[in-house]
Amino acid sequence: MTSTYETRDAASQQDPRQNPLQDRATRRADALMDEDLAGFDEALGGAGRSNDYDGDQFDRGDRASLRRVSGLSTELQDVTEVEYRQLRLERVVLVGVWTDGTVEEAENSLAELAALAETAGSEVLDGVIQRRDRPDPATYIGSGKARELREIVESTGADTVVCDGELSPGQLIHLEDVVKVKVVDRTALILDIFAQHAKSREGKAQVSLAQMQYMLPRLRGWGASLSRQMGGGGGSSAGGGGGMATRGPGETKIETDRRRIRERMAKLRREIADMKKGRETKRQERRRNQVPSVAIAGYTNAGKSSLLNRLTGAGVLVENSLFATLDPTVRRAETPGGRIYTLADTVGFVRHLPHHLVEAFRSTMEEVGDADLILHVVDGSHPEPESQLAAVREVIVEVDAQNVPEIVVINKADAADPEVLARLLRREPHAIVVSARTGEGMEELLRLIENELPRPAVEVTTLVPYTRGDLVSRVHQDGEVLSEEHTGEGTLLKARVLPDLAAELERYSLAAQAS
Ligand SMILES: Nc1nc2c(ncn2[C@@H]2O[C@H](COP(=O)(O)OP(=O)(O)OP(=O)(O)O)[C@@H](O)[C@H]2O)c(=O)[nH]1
Numbered sequence: 001m002t003s004t005y006e007t008r009d010a011a012s013q014q015d016p017r018q019n020p021l022q023d024r025a026t027r028r029a030d031a032l033m034d035e036d037l038a039g040f041d042e043a044l045g046g047a048g049r050s051n052d053y054d055g056d057q058f059d060r061g062d063r064a065s066l067r068r069v070s071g072l073s074t075e076l077q078d079v080t081e082v083e084y085r086q087l088r089l090e091r092v093v094l095v096g097v098w099t100d101g102t103v104e105e106a107e108n109s110l111a112e113l114a115a116l117a118e119t120a121g122s123e124v125l126d127g128v129i130q131r132r133d134r135p136d137p138a139t140y141i142g143s144g145k146a147r148e149l150r151e152i153v154e155s156t157g158a159d160t161v162v163c164d165g166e167l168s169p170g171q172l173i174h175l176e177d178v179v180k181v182k183v184v185d186r187t188a189l190i191l192d193i194f195a196q197h198a199k200s201r202e203g204k205a206q207v208s209l210a211q212m213q214y215m216l217p218r219l220r221g222w223g224a225s226l227s228r229q230m231g232g233g234g235g236s237s238a239g240g241g242g243g244m245a246t247r248g249p250g251e252t253k254i255e256t257d258r259r260r261i262r263e264r265m266a267k268l269r270r271e272i273a274d275m276k277k278g279r280e281t282k283r284q285e286r287r288r289n290q291v292p293s294v295a296i297a298g299y300t301n302a303g304k305s306s307l308l309n310r311l312t313g314a315g316v317l318v319e320n321s322l323f324a325t326l327d328p329t330v331r332r333a334e335t336p337g338g339r340i341y342t343l344a345d346t347v348g349f350v351r352h353l354p355h356h357l358v359e360a361f362r363s364t365m366e367e368v369g370d371a372d373l374i375l376h377v378v379d380g381s382h383p384e385p386e387s388q389l390a391a392v393r394e395v396i397v398e399v400d401a402q403n404v405p406e407i408v409v410i411n412k413a414d415a416a417d418p419e420v421l422a423r424l425l426r427r428e429p430h431a432i433v434v435s436a437r438t439g440e441g442m443e444e445l446l447r448l449i450e451n452e453l454p455r456p457a458v459e460v461t462t463l464v465p466y467t468r469g470d471l472v473s474r475v476h477q478d479g480e481v482l483s484e485e486h487t488g489e490g491t492l493l494k495a496r497v498l499p500d501l502a503a504e505l506e507r508y509s510l511a512a513q514a515s
Pocket residue numbers: 019298299300301302303304305306307317318319320321322323324325326347348349411412413414415434435436437438
């Protein structure tokens with residue numbers, strides 16, 4: 001991995017705000033990486049290594065710089081007419097339809113869309129919100145507003161319009177007909193970001209699958225509008241709303257594309273199922289070794305990776321952009337009392353997460369469903385932390401994790417309004433205020449985690465001879481020590497342990513020795 005250093009440098013130049021603490025943690029983690037992972041392997045019965053290695057997370061700089069190179073691989077290289085990559089946006093205008101709620105909420109939603117668009121690598125030139133009872137079935141914003149939008153597009157020189165919602169294929173086509181540039185929706189944008197960020201083979205496969213699912217019903221739409229943009233299909237605007245009904249010479253091509261996409265999807269599904277088996281085995285291994293697992297979940301940009309770094313000293317990519325983390329990262333951590341557990345970073349959640357993506361990233365989310373404890377991180381300095389909490393909980397329910405105990409970790413205390421923090425604490429009884437940046441609240445959080453971890457079932461009282469120091473350390477790592485005393489004959493231990501270890505300790509049990 002000779003490139004690790006260069007790429008990390010690139011990443012830190014990329015973000016001048018990078019926190020020096022973070023940098024130190026990164027370096028330290030780098031030095032510790034091998035050692036750390038070796039220890040982790042042991043804890044997991046040797047099952048860890050390759051998949052838990054997350055050093056590659058550093059090369060966000062690389063990923064960003066590759067963004068504008070055309071012809072980068074996606075699974076769709078040969079579906080020429082409808083190349084998903086053609087979505088790569090540059091100069092965009094945002095449009096939202098505001099149906100209910102307050103102006104602030106509508107504006108926050110558009111601000112989030114702007115952050116998403118920037119994360120995807122585009123420049124946001126303008127944003128407009130249209131007040132309507134419901135989106136217009138034909139053009140989403142209504143024909144009058146669509147014409148105004150066209151003027152904005154012309155005067156700003158935008159090449160793309162991004163709508164804050166999921167549009168039907170028909171709406172996309174009709175709106176494109178009026179504004180005369182590409183129109184994409186929030187779903188396409190999020191898929192695009194995921195495509196840029198996915199790193200692992202499995203992650204890439206999942207994103208490709210989600211993209212194809214999204215694209216399949218829209219093939220005609222993209223095909224038509226792109227060929228129009230490329231100067232094909234002369235006299236295009238004359239058709240007006242006829243995009244859907246007109247059958248042209250592109251028909252056969254689209255049919256072929258559809259079939260090929262379906263074949264690709266079937267192949268991807270098989271591949272994903274195979275990869276899933278591998279991950280499943282690893283997780284079972286962990287289960288068998290009964291290492292308790294904690295999952296960090298939360299809205300995108302809430303500070304999940306920062307918290308993971310804080311809690312474990314690991315070097316995981318932290319960035320002020322949405323969806324910096326896409327592939328699950330599992331780390332080894334230790335409670336103040338010395339118990340070992342795993343701490344998993346997860347993909348950030350976002351409002352209206354496209355359904356294809358929830359499906360595709362179910363595997364990542366399974367980490368959440370399977371956890372013994374969820375640290376639900378929320379950005380206390382965000383204008384609407386409550387709605388972020390609600391959005392994340394919706395996904396938690398979708399992945400069937402609603403019964404996993406949860407600690408609400410209100411992060412960014414250093415930047416938040418104390419009144420908002422107090423309000424959140426009132427609403428959320430099982431919450432703690434921290435700052436991953438300053439370290440505030442970390443000790444208390446570690447203690448809370450320790451309290452919430454499932455407690456090993458068997459209580460033992462043993463006198464372990466000094467020659468069996470190995471057993472004593474295992475009790476410390478895997479069990480919970482209630483009392484410990486060094487006597488003339490050995491270590492007098494009262495502890496709660498798992499059944500396996502209890503069996504091994506049996507011969508030193510005080511009850512056994514007495515009888
Ligand atoms: N002020 C302040 N900023 C923080 C704190 N914790 C994290 N941040 C910043 O918030 C941004 C996002 O942090 P990440 O840790 O990447 O967030 P994440 O939840 O992992 O984000 P995704 O992986 O993109 O979903 C970064 O710019 C961090 O430096 C904090 O306690 N205080």
